[in-house]
Amino acid sequence: MADTVSITFHGAAGTVTGSCMELRHDGRRLLVDCGLFQGSRTLETLNHRPFAFNPRQIDAVVLTHAHIDHCGLLPRLVAEGFEGDIWCTGPTSDLLEFMLADAGRIQESEVAQRNRRRDRAGQKLFEPLYTETDAIAAWRQSRPVALGTWFTPAAGVRARLWNAGHILGSASVELEIGGVRLLCSGDLGPEHKAFHPEPESPAGFDHVICESTYGDRKREHLTLEQRRSILEAEIGSALARGGNLVIPVFALERTQELLLDMAMLIRAKRIAAVPIFIDSPLAERATRVFSRYSGTLEDLEAGDVFKDSAFHFVRDVAESIRLNSLTGAIILAASGMCEAGRIRHHLKHNLARRESTILFVGFQAQGSLGRVILDGAERVRISGAEVAVRAQIRRIDTYSAHADQDDLLAWIAARQPIAGSLFLTHGEPDSAEALRRLAQGHGHGRTIVTPLIGEEYRLPAGQPAARTKTGDPAVQAATGRDWQNSYADFATKLKQRLDEVGNAEARQQAIDAMRAVLDSYRQARSRRKRESSRHTPA
Ligand SMILES: [Zn+2]
Numbered sequence: 001m002a003d004t005v006s007i008t009f010h011g012a013a014g015t016v017t018g019s020c021m022e023l024r025h026d027g028r029r030l031l032v033d034c035g036l037f038q039g040s041r042t043l044e045t046l047n048h049r050p051f052a053f054n055p056r057q058i059d060a061v062v063l064t065h066a067h068i069d070h071c072g073l074l075p076r077l078v079a080e081g082f083e084g085d086i087w088c089t090g091p092t093s094d095l096l097e098f099m100l101a102d103a104g105r106i107q108e109s110e111v112a113q114r115n116r117r118r119d120r121a122g123q124k125l126f127e128p129l130y131t132e133t134d135a136i137a138a139w140r141q142s143r144p145v146a147l148g149t150w151f152t153p154a155a156g157v158r159a160r161l162w163n164a165g166h167i168l169g170s171a172s173v174e175l176e177i178g179g180v181r182l183l184c185s186g187d188l189g190p191e192h193k194a195f196h197p198e199p200e201s202p203a204g205f206d207h208v209i210c211e212s213t214y215g216d217r218k219r220e221h222l223t224l225e226q227r228r229s230i231l232e233a234e235i236g237s238a239l240a241r242g243g244n245l246v247i248p249v250f251a252l253e254r255t256q257e258l259l260l261d262m263a264m265l266i267r268a269k270r271i272a273a274v275p276i277f278i279d280s281p282l283a284e285r286a287t288r289v290f291s292r293y294s295g296t297l298e299d300l301e302a303g304d305v306f307k308d309s310a311f312h313f314v315r316d317v318a319e320s321i322r323l324n325s326l327t328g329a330i331i332l333a334a335s336g337m338c339e340a341g342r343i344r345h346h347l348k349h350n351l352a353r354r355e356s357t358i359l360f361v362g363f364q365a366q367g368s369l370g371r372v373i374l375d376g377a378e379r380v381r382i383s384g385a386e387v388a389v390r391a392q393i394r395r396i397d398t399y400s401a402h403a404d405q406d407d408l409l410a411w412i413a414a415r416q417p418i419a420g421s422l423f424l425t426h427g428e429p430d431s432a433e434a435l436r437r438l439a440q441g442h443g444h445g446r447t448i449v450t451p452l453i454g455e456e457y458r459l460p461a462g463q464p465a466a467r468t469k470t471g472d473p474a475v476q477a478a479t480g481r482d483w484q485n486s487y488a489d490f491a492t493k494l495k496q497r498l499d500e501v502g503n504a505e506a507r508q509q510a511i512d513a514m515r516a517v518l519d520s521y522r523q524a525r526s527r528r529k530r531e532s533s534r535h536t537p538a
Contacts, residue, residue: 005178006468007209008456010052011035012426015453015479016213017069018046019426022053025178028154029053031061032173032184036072036103039365042478047073047129049475052454056081060153062161063088063142064186065170066095066252072103075134078141085143087153089161091169093142094289095252102282104128104135106340147171165189165199166401167253168290168297172201180461185210187426188403188411191221194257195290195297199403199411206420206461210412211403212427212450215435219404224299227398228261234359234394235262235271235330241392243355244329248343248370250336251282253401254362256290256306258332263305277323279314279342280334287313314342324349337368344369348382356391361399405435412439421447421457421465452476 005025011018011033018037023030037046055077063086064070074086088096111128118125145151147161156178161171166189175182181204188199188211222230238245249255255278265271278284287306290297294304314320320342323331333343350356351373364370372380374395379388403411412422422439424432432450440448447464451457454471474491501507 003178005180005459006456007459007465008052008469009425009451009453009471011037011046011453012069012211013451013453013455013479014429014432014476015039015043016426016428017043018073018453019064019070020073021184021209021425022058023157023175023177023182026156028156028177029058030154030157030175030177031058031077032175033064033070033186034061034073034077035070036068038069038072046475046478047076051077051080054081056083058082058084059155060084061086062153062159062173062175063092063096064164064173064184065167066092066099067167067187068099068103070187071096071100074138074141075100075104075130078138079130079134082141084141085153086138086141087143087145087151087159087161089147089169089171090144091289091293092171093139093144093169094292095169095286096142097136097139098282098285099252100135100139101132104130104132108132162201163197163199165193165196168195168256168286168293170196172199174202180207180459181205182459183208183415185411187211187213187401188407190219190400190403190407192223192227193401194224194260194299197298201411201415203415203417205415205418206463207423207459207465208412208415208418208421209423209425210408212408212424212432212435213402214404215408215424215427215431215433217404217431218406219400220398221406222398224261228264230396230398231258231261232265232270234357234396235265238330238357238359238392238394239272239274239328241355241357243327243353243357243391244331244346244350245357245359246343246346246350246391247330247332247359247361248336248338248347249280249283249332249334250362251280251334252286254336254399255280255283255332255334256287257399258361259287259308259311260299260305262310262330263308266308266310273310274329275312276310276330276332277312277314278332279320279323279346280332281315283332283334284313284315317342320345327355336362336370337364338370338373339368344382347373347380348385348387351380351382351387351389351391354390358391358393360393360395361397405438408435409438409442413442419446419462420459421449423449423451423457423465425451453479 008022010020019033019035021032037043107128111126115125150158150160153159158176160174164170164172164186166187172186173184183205266273291306294300331346333346335341364374436448452471453476456469457465458468459465498507501510
């Protein structure tokens with residue numbers, strides 16, 4: 001049926017990364033976002049599988065914002081033949097240039113590192129997913145458009161962007177395609193977010209696609225001033241100890257929020273005017289984009305706060321190393337989870353000092369160095385060296401760029417009436433499910449769908465969506481929990497690995513050995529059961 005509109009979820013379904021939706025109508029193909037999968041090794045293998053569509057046949061991309069899990073596969077899309085425009089807001093286009101370039105450099109250096117090992121072992125070398133050159137080529141295809149202005153990404157398709165209140169430049173996407181009115185939320189910001197007004201979009205759609213990252217979490221809704229007071233207290237006690245205050249930060253948005261709050265606290269003489277070093281080239285570039293758009297941002301009553309004389313942007317590595325001899329300074333450095341970047345050498349020099357303070361202000365994923373420190377490790381390994389943790393470890397969790405459960409429900413309520421279906425994407429299964437139950441209770445949408453990766457739906461005007469294709473179970477398992485990740489990986493490679501075993505007899509032995517391992521678990525379990533029943537007093 002040429003005239004029906006359909007949507008396929010290629011990522012951020014059953015998981016929070018890899019955002020990519022494909023809309024098709026009458027021979028036209030449009031992507032909303034083309035993001036990188038980030039997280040476990042298994043999840044990241046999805047970045048390397050062939051696209052489920054031909055990049056040459058995509059007419060255009062509409063990009064919601066510059067976070068890598070939404071834009072990080074664009075360089076690969078372009079390298080594989082996509083020639084259309086990447087529509088986004090002006091700030092997103094400006095941020096995209098170095099966010100993608102940085103991602104390209106990371107891809108190149110990670111592969112170089114792995115290849116050094118493989119080269120020594122005489123193994124086949126990997127190719128990077130894409131390079132910095134690919135990244136810049138993709139950025140050149142970006143096409144800025146103002147919020148609220150209709151544009152035509154493909155023949156017969158009209159679109160408009162709306163403020164999503166998540167990070168600088170973030171937008172929701174309104175689409176009119178084949179007589180169907182759609183809205184894709186993109187990532188939504190919380191109430192009381194610095195710089196950006198609360199998300200706004202029109203109401204009355206056939207179908208709405210809403211993110212559900214924090215669909216199962218309620219946060220205290222603090223005002224900017226309440227948050228600033230918490231920061232003031234942390235900075236005050238850190239400086240009173242006489243050591244450095246080291247803050248791991250995300251280069252985009254969190255850095256600028258902290259700079260705004262610190263500038264305000266300094267101007268009001270609520271904290272001492274100590275030097276504040278921003279030791280991240282990416283954060284400096286992002287801050288420059290904030291300055292460029294300062295006329296459109298909220299909460300900047302006092303002009304360009306980013307140019308405050310207390311702030312010192314650290315350019316080269318030599319200057320960064322000189323900070324090691326300092327004491328009584330505030331140092332902001334990336335990466336936010338301490339997995340890479342200059343923060344690692346600041347941790348190396350400050351973790352062991354009792355007078356230093358490490359202040360976490362962002363999400364720390366399981367397994368990251370930031371999380372290990374936060375969870376109370378007494379010693380950590382940083383670039384090959386053992387470091388004792390003696391510094392004060394502090395945390396503020398009141399900064400967030402994401403809507404919580406209440407914010408999401410309010411956003412969905414404000415989009416009513418939704419004549420067809422409400423899709424909940426971009427969430428772990430528990431978050432999407434919690435939000436689905438609540439949204440249903442509130443009577444939002446005639447049907448609520450939590451799509452899985454790879455699924456395709458028909459989107460009729462005024463009617464609930466209908467699933468027309470299921471996804472690949474192996475890919476779906478990769479977005480699931482850890483054991484499922486390993487299982488999917490194991491299952492897909494099993495045949496290949498057996499084929500590599502020399503002959504039929506050896507293969508049979510390998511299968512017998514695997515079976516024996518599984519049997520041994522079962523035997524051990526029944527033995528334990530028998531023993532515990534013997535020892536149970538009558
Ligand atoms: Zn985001």
